[in-house]
Amino acid sequence: MTTMTAPAQRFREFRMPDVGEGLTEAEILKWYVAVGDTVTDGQVICEVETAKAAVELPIPYDGVVSEIRFGEGTTVDVGTPIIVVDAGGDGAAGSADSAGSGGSAGVAASEPPAVETPAPEAPPAEPKRQAVLVGYGVAPSATTRRPRKQAAPDVPAPAVPTAAVLAPSVPAQAAELNGHDRAAAVDRPLAKPPVRKLAKELGIDLATVVPTGPNGVVTREDIRAAAAPPAALPPVTAAPEPLAATAGARETRIPIKGVRKATAQAMVTSAFTAPHVTEFVTFDITRTMKLVQELKEDRAFTGVRVGPLLLVAKALLVALKRHPEANAAWDEAAQEIVHKSYVNLGIAAATPRGLIVPNIKDAHDKTLPELAAALGELVATARDGKTSPAAMQGGTVTITNVGVFGVDTGTPILNPGESAILAFGAIKLQPWVHKGKVKPRQVTTLALSFDHRLVDGELGSRVLADVAAILEQPKRLLTWG
Known part of the structure; x- marks a missing residue:
């Protein structure tokens, strides 16, 4: 009986909230977390754009990211789950401990899933938390975001039967990595949200910018330096996806959103x-x-x-x-x-x-x-x-x-x-x-x-x-x- 109810308690879906009183959809501009990252209650996980403004969304519970349902640039209806978090009691605690000690945030391939460990007594089901709205407090730890990791396709997939349906990509993403492998897996340049916004407005790819800030962080000055050569900026730079335009094109189409x-x-x-x-x-x-x-x-x-x-x-x-x-x-x-x-x-x-x-x-x-x-x-x-x-x-x-x-x-x-x-x-x-x-x-x-x-x-x-x-x-x- 305990084993049957554990998945519902362990995997938590965070739904797209109504951040503007009556809005029906929002576009995901940027993810600040990846599958396998440990998140804490109040941590900002993504930036979305509604019909009124761009806002950052905090997650309302602790755990390990097991699935991201939509990619950047996708418009999602309010109420639709956008991310799944493994918030299991033992599993989340173990992930938090390993993260705090410098270990992997994912689940080790040699360790059995926490859900298979029978508990002496089934804890009462926690009531489902409502979607967070604008103004939700951000934990102090959220100011330092984890770098995004690439999938490790060659790592053998551990058996996670209860998560197979909710998070089919967990085994490849959550395999244990050592410090060297984690550093090599980073594919997202380090930069604060205002700097990312400036780069987006100027049409600068952060991956091409040489960082000069502490610990390899891209600064505003780096973005401005990269934009120094004269270049014609597109009329709208807010779209997450670049607009492909061939030389001599007579028309350019911009999504209305x-x-x-x-x-x-x-x-x-x-x-x-x-x-x-x-x-x-x-x-x-x-x-x-x-x-x-x-x-x-x-x-x-x-x-x-x-x-x-x-x-x-x-x-x-x-x-x-x-x-x-x-x-x-x-x-x-x-x-x-x-x-x-x-x-x-x-x-x-x-x-x-x-x-x-x-x-x-x-x-x-x-x-x-x-x-x-x-x-x-x-x-x-x-x-x-x-x-x-x-x-x-x-x-x-x-x-x-x-x-x-x-x-x-x-x-x-x-x-x-x-x-x-x-x-x-x-x-x-x-x-x-x-x-x-x-x-x-x-x-x-x-x-x-x-x-x-x-x-x-x-x-x-x-x-x-x-x-x-x-x-x-x-x-x-x-x-x-």
Whole structure:
């Protein structure tokens, strides 16, 4: 009786979790473990990309990896088992002990499987643990990941009858290796996840990079050095599989998935669900630019980035405070308009994986230095590809800074569920009538798109006019705010 129930207790399946509240699938970008590796509760085992962000998944139990069900670059449905761990009591303990003493993490070919050893008394079946979500604590030991091992096809396979169905590849992978063989079996260059991400973005194969870091670790400087020769980068480098392109090819096909797929679906839904109206205003922003220079020297802003986008964001928050009806949402199911007393300010950010819109929670309550710090953190996190799904949920209004590309303005599409989006255009020196004379002044254009079900033309015009008035005369931040 004990022998029949042991396999269910010993081999644990870890299923693809829903890391983004309602997502149905995720793509496996990178495995950090291989068959035969010992894992501990909380250790990060892989990186996956959902429709919202790239996240790392920790394993919720201890044991030895007996099977990896899907390879890198595979899209897996939520709830599907992706890895099998041998979490047997004696077997796991023995593997952990041997790993701690410098021995093999696999099962020795001469040792019988732990499941065949009868126990004096059958332990109670442990309830199945739910799939881990974002935010699961990572054990300190997880910061040092084991190198991936190659299969040893010439090693005779030990008899593991109970694992034959779940892990047919265990015998070849789990054969005992000495220290020399383990070092020779490494096929995965050592590098931290941010460095791997940089290499992926630059199209650099880590196997071709000469490491200069301690213990042979590839560093950011190594990646940049490898990318130094001029080379045309592909338009999208987030795809795990390289895109084969022959010389003189007239077309290049890129899979539609991940963030780009979700963005496309959201924009189509928004464009054909919410009736968009866009209005424009061009004005003199010279005084705001002078204030930006003064704030950069203010001690209150030490260590944070100060730019015109900060004051545009503050101006929009003040305008929404003066016109709270514009900060709303349309609830189709309940047939209600939901007015919101808070502002989660979204900032559109272009990343190698596509456009994402993380938001600053409760931006309306933040002082100018606090808003500057939050804005800087949001941008840095997005550029590093570490934006969490939670950071992209619950937005109310958004700002998109198209001016950084030298674009004057545009007609932005609403982020789904939000009432308005403000496009901030390029700031250019132009002739402008100032105090009755034509003078060179710094001029920009704002475009405000809004949901006409929620915001009528008068209300939208007042919001946009207020933002422009504040940026033209920034002292209004004090009198109006």
